[in-house]
Amino acid sequence: MRIHMLKREQHLNITLDQAWEFFSSAKNLQAITPKYMNFTITNDPGKTIYTGQLITYKVRPLLSIPLTWVTEITQVENQSYFIDEQRFGPFKLWHHQHHFSETEDGVNMIDIIHYSLPFSFLGGMAHRLMVKKRLEEIFDYRYKTLEKEFNEKID
Structure with a gap:
């Protein structure tokens, strides 16, 4: 299994x-996900993040094919980090760390995603041909959206 x-x-x-208030709330995921993915949360995960929390989604990441995705919040350190892991979905492995650290003029945020695709050789081809690019596009969109929301000054 190749881990990316x-x-x-x-x-x-x-x-x-x-x-912390923004990123630890599942309700804000849709706002930072590209519209073409038709991202929809299908359960009520509640307002407060906690270890063991399950979040279920419908998403269309490739070719408009609808997929069910279930993630579990596996670790939470209040105002420092949280980790979500896929329990059911398109990846063989999905481990997403969200880290936050206070700076003099704001917050530094780091996302670290380890992931692997199913189907061995075919998964490797899919990664090279489209999955890697699609994930980069999704996180580029997230970056731009967050820049507009929190970093652009309104005169």
Whole structure:
């Protein structure tokens, strides 16, 4: 099984409290996910993040094919980090770390995603041909959306 990694870092001009409130709420995932994915949360995960929390989604990541995705919040350290792992979905492995650290002028946020695809050789081909690019597009979209939401000054 080949394990891939995607890492993204971004500085946000908000407080640690604001960052934690925004990112630890599943309801905000749709706002930072590209519209073409038709991302919809299909359960009520509640307002507060906690270890063991399950979040279920419908998503269309490739070729508009609808997929059910279930993730579990496996670790939470309040205002520091949380980790979600796929329990059911398109990946053989999905382990997503969300880290937050306060800076003098805001918050530094780091996403580290370890993932693997099913189907061995075919999964490897799919990764090279489209999955890697699609994940990069999704996190590029997230970066741009967060820049507009938290870092662009309104005069």
